[in-house]
Amino acid sequence: MIRLYDTARGEVRDLSLRTPGQVSMYVCGPTVDNLPHLGHGRFTLVWDVARRWFTFQGLSVHYVMNITDVDDKIITRARRESRSETDVAAEFEAQWWDAMDRLGVVRPDDSPHATDYVPEMVELIASFVERDVAYVTSDGVYFDVATVPDYGLLAGQPLGSLRAGARVEENDEKRSPLDFALWKNVKPDEPSWPAPFGEGRPGWHTECVVMSLGLLGEGFDLHCGGLDLKFPHHENERAQAEAAHRAFARHWAHNGWVMVGDDKMSKSLGNFTSLTDLLEKTDPRAYRLLVLRSHYRSPIDISPSSIADAERALERLDALARRFDLPELGGDHFELASSQPWAEESLELYERVVAYMNDDLNTPLAVAGLFDALSAANASADEGHLASARRLAQAINSLFGAMGLALLASSHPIDEAAGQLVRERDAARAAGNWADADRLRQELVVRGWIVEDGVSGTVIRRP
RNA sequence: GGCGGCGUGGCCGAGCGGUUAGGCAGGGGCCUGCAAAGCCCCGUACUCCGGUUCGAAUCCGGACGCCGCCUCCA
Numbered sequence: 001m002i003r004l005y006d007t008a009r010g011e012v013r014d015l016s017l018r019t020p021g022q023v024s025m026y027v028c029g030p031t032v033d034n035l036p037h038l039g040h041g042r043f044t045l046v047w048d049v050a051r052r053w054f055t056f057q058g059l060s061v062h063y064v065m066n067i068t069d070v071d072d073k074i075i076t077r078a079r080r081e082s083r084s085e086t087d088v089a090a091e092f093e094a095q096w097w098d099a100m101d102r103l104g105v106v107r108p109d110d111s112p113h114a115t116d117y118v119p120e121m122v123e124l125i126a127s128f129v130e131r132d133v134a135y136v137t138s139d140g141v142y143f144d145v146a147t148v149p150d151y152g153l154l155a156g157q158p159l160g161s162l163r164a165g166a167r168v169e170e171n172d173e174k175r176s177p178l179d180f181a182l183w184k185n186v187k188p189d190e191p192s193w194p195a196p197f198g199e200g201r202p203g204w205h206t207e208c209v210v211m212s213l214g215l216l217g218e219g220f221d222l223h224c225g226g227l228d229l230k231f232p233h234h235e236n237e238r239a240q241a242e243a244a245h246r247a248f249a250r251h252w253a254h255n256g257w258v259m260v261g262d263d264k265m266s267k268s269l270g271n272f273t274s275l276t277d278l279l280e281k282t283d284p285r286a287y288r289l290l291v292l293r294s295h296y297r298s299p300i301d302i303s304p305s306s307i308a309d310a311e312r313a314l315e316r317l318d319a320l321a322r323r324f325d326l327p328e329l330g331g332d333h334f335e336l337a338s339s340q341p342w343a344e345e346s347l348e349l350y351e352r353v354v355a356y357m358n359d360d361l362n363t364p365l366a367v368a369g370l371f372d373a374l375s376a377a378n379a380s381a382d383e384g385h386l387a388s389a390r391r392l393a394q395a396i397n398s399l400f401g402a403m404g405l406a407l408l409a410s411s412h413p414i415d416e417a418a419g420q421l422v423r424e425r426d427a428a429r430a431a432g433n434w435a436d437a438d439r440l441r442q443e444l445v446v447r448g449w450i451v452e453d454g455v456s457g458t459v460i461r462r463p
Numbered sequence: 464g465g466c467g468g469c470g471u472g473g474c475c476g477a478g479c480g481g482u483u484a485g486g487c488a489g490g491g492g493c494c495u496g497c498a499a500a501g502c503c504c505c506g507u508a509c510u511c512c513g514g515u516u517c518g519a520a521u522c523c524g525g526a527c528g529c530c531g532c533c534u535c536c537a
Contacts, residue, residue: 010467028537036537043537072535155533161465162533178533204535226537233536256468257537259530267536293486294476299469299530306475309487316486319500364477368485375502382494382502434496441498452499459500 002057002358004222005297007230007252008153012360016250018219022062023054026212026249028225028233029065029111031204032092033073036099037272038258038287038302039265043226045291046255048105049403050224053357056337056402064215065108066208067093070115070201075190085191095276102279104288104330104404110215114207115191121202121210122195124244125182129197133243134182136197137173141183143205144175148239151178154252155231180236182206205236212237213246223249227297228266230254256299264299273302286310288405292363317400320374321409322461323381324393328408329401337402345380345388346395349373353399363403370396412462418449426457 002015017023027047030040044065054061069089078085100107125141128134133147145151145159152159162178181203186192192199212220225234234252241248258265265272278287287302289310294300320326329335342350349369356365373396381389397407414422425440441451441458449460 030537031535039537041537046537152533155466157466157533228532228536231532232534255537257531264531265537272536289486290475297468298476301475303475305487309475312488313486316501323501362477365484368477371485372483378501379503429496432496438497450499453495453497454500 002054003360004251004253005360007234007254010156013251015221017059017221018250021059023059023222024062024216024220025051025064025222025224026208026216026220027063027065027108028208028223028229029067029108030096031068031071031073032089032096033071033077034092035277036096036275037265038275038278039226039272040096041099041103041275041278041287042258042291042300043224043255044100044105045103045288045404046296047224048103049288049292049296049363050253050361051106052334052402052404053361055334057354057358058336058338061109062216063106063108064110064112064212066211067096067111067113068204068207069093069113070191071204079189099275099279102284103275104284104406106332106334106404112211112215114202114211117207117210117214118193118202120214121206122183122193124206124210124240125202126196128182128240128243131243135175138185139173140181140185140200140203141197142174142179143182143236143239143243145178145180145236145239146176148242150242151235151239154235154238178232180205180232182240205233206240208233209237209240209244209248213241213248219247220249222251222253224253224255227254227256228264255296259299259301278302278307282307283311283314285314285405288403289314289367292367292403292405295364296361316374317405317407318409320377320393320396321407323378324390324409326393326397326407326409328406329397330404330406333401335398335401340395340398341391342395343391345392346373349392349395350399366399366403370399414460418444418447418460421447422458422460429453429458 003012004015005012015023025047027043030036051061051063070085074085074088078088081088097107125134128143129136129141132144134141134143152162155162159178182205183195183197183200183202186199186201190201192201212223223234230252238248260273286307287310290300290302290306293310337350337354340350352369353366356362356369373392377389377392377396380392400407421440421444425437425444428434428436428440444451444460448462450463452459452461
């Protein structure tokens, strides 16, 4: 049984599925107004790991992540750069998928665009207006939060205790400062759609309700996102579903954020680091390993030194892959736990990892267990128990693969010249000619190879 | 003002009453012609003050410090 923290209840509980064996999950995706930042990287990695784990455990997963392609910031950027909103959105969506591919994040089964669902949103908003849970003002349509009795559930606070509108723009037409915009009336030069309550564009909170229910159906299993979406975004989604009398997410799950020093990384603080930038400079697996090494609900600090730390750890993992010539997993490979030959050597490890992962995705403990096993596999091989060590190494590879982390054995192909140097060096070593052997090693090093002497001779690889 | 989280060894980071977390860095050793890789050993930490308990990093109370949400944000 998989257990997961449910934000709505404030406790870890059994993941109770609408349909046994099938997980429907909706993850709040990016607004494509800029390059993805580290925070985007974390949430996609966290939920990618969850999705992979569910799949590995034999569940069939329907994974939906939206793309918000109509938004104030997109419009602002388009104005500033004198181009169309669709152009801006297309550019940054392409950047988004590029970053996701490099991170090794599996593509969602569906990635709906807000602009493709406007008629459905209009219909929903119209029904709210009709039933007076929403009202029209001079600048748009607002949802009346007072009509939802348990508004504030996700915030963990009743409506009355929310410090309503302390820093929100004054708007005398709103019945409550907490009321949120469902629809924004058209302004000159802005994208807009027709609606019975006036030409305009949808507010942010409606798209996710319409798209999640549209693609996953009522009472879908899991609604995920960054902790900062808990309130008000997710609360507002929930409020709309309540108002529409449609069963919404059975579980709510939120990941912690990325910190920069002691502060949260955020757009408003302007202290965000581009994910695209990070991925160009470092092994993308390093970020995944950092995410795995901390709990998904804890904040993580991403810095050059923590990345470097992870890259060093990856070297040790790759050394295992080289030693046992392990196949590369991760990427779009989806293995199933049930298809693995959990041999005597690996069964305990497997059961340990399963116990950790199924307990609210405790990846740090799982990773710790895998590193323990890594030492054990190497030690076992050092003692000459090669077949047994290999089975354990294969299990380690499978389990890291289940979390989307690839162990890489292969490096660059060895060119003719390097191969010749290797042969010469082996001959020199066989002859006990250490001076030549050292000289030939140096030549290989100069050519960018890492030289290691194995039992069967010189082995070279790229760093 | 309301609500929530956090303070762990050089750094990162688990932990949910008692058994080694783990990683990185550092020291020692084994192996090796020398290296590299690998393995073994080593740090004995938990903001502070009380309390509960045979026993607390872990529970309770208090203090101090830090962060976040209540507003666009993953």
